Amino acid sequence: MTASPEYCASAALENLIRSVTDRLPCCPDSAIIGIHTGGVWVAEHLQQQLPGRLPLGTLDISFYRDDFSHVGLHPEVRPSRIPFDIDGRHIILVDDVLYTGRTVRAALSEIFDYGRPASVLLAVLIQRDGRQLPVTADCAGDTVKLQDNEQIKLSGPSPLSLEVVRLP
């Protein structure tokens, strides 16, 4: 395992906050939704730093995954909690790492089961290469290029830290 200094979580978080703040004025009626687990940590930081104390929801996409038939149910599914009305809202969807795009696809499906948002903005702490679906982040704290056998992992909730893990 190696921790590379260029993948600094606090710098990526600052970039992300700045990038999302620039987009906020166009979205007056906004709310934040974090994807369990890392995305919720990042979403909590965003909620604290963004103006206006936006409402915060959490999403566990286990029931929407496309690999249920292969890997089964995640043993620790947490209930999704969306304590606000999705209809007509501008949603800031937050995850820690954007990789294949499958998590975001599942999250969008779940969000639409709660209602019809006015828009969804995808904000991720780190985006890496390896997309398998046509998904792009609107705001990203950092962009990294990794080998196929490497993963970037976030630890948290506070402080956030990033490390690159090499798979065997």
Place this chain on the structure above:
Amino acid sequence: MSLSLQLDASGDLKHFLTVEGLPYEMLVSILDTAESMTGVTVRSIKKVPLLRGKTIANLFFEPSTRTRTTFELAAKRLSADVLNIALDSAATLKGESLLDTLRNLEAMYVDMFVVRHSHSGTAHFIAQHVAPHIRVVNAGDGRHAHPTQALLDVFTIRRHKPDFGSLCVAIVGDILHSRVARSQIHALNILLTGEVRVIAPRTLLPVDVESFGVRVFYDLEDGLRDVDVVIMLRLQHERMQSGHLPSEYEYYHHYGLTRDRLQIAKPDALVMHPGPINRGVEMSSSVADSPQSVILEQVSHGIAIRMAVMSMALARTPTTP
């Protein structure tokens, strides 16, 4: 035998036939999964795509409303397709054997059988004989087991009183004929409940009841003292004819839960009943409708527990064999 049939080589749930012998971790895992399922049932679109493309057949050889309906609703909330087959009025009357009925349903690419039967062991028998990719859930077999009912009961208790080690739970009524009571006792003991009591007349208790790990009371008022949870069992009318009890009036007089008797239990004691209630037989209306009664919560939790069991058993199974 049940355990090796219920769990696969890696310890995951394959069939759900009985609570007896279920590892503590598996029981808690089902309760935790059910907890996350409750979120699905309260939002505007009460459906997740987890079991999309799966077909679940409710095989009810014995009439049931609540259990069948909640299994059906649970399957639909998970996006499975559901077949309801009331076999008391169908093929079996035409002389088709149980195995032939199963083979026909297998040929229709059914992925799971939910089985209710008046004979103990039917769900086990079916689980032993179905094709390897098919899953079986026991929805009540004879006097043997009603595992999803027991789990929804302990789920309901856990939501109100999560520390099982400090709890005293009393099960009142026809223990002898009750598959619900047997499964409840197993579930409560696996969760290391402080004390499990059974309260009933001698004629409605199995002879070896102490061996279940319970304390036996013949007098309701003695048994209710310091109790945190009172589970009333349904009294079936046919017990009157079979000589187990003199009359419903007599039963209510000795074993009916009234307001006065409930006051003997702890002030915040929960009142539970698997339904359907016979008001004025097992309990008074004032108890059934009191704030201490969680009977309707049990019904709602039945959906979440059945969603959990069905999704856990159908995980990692191919959509088409």
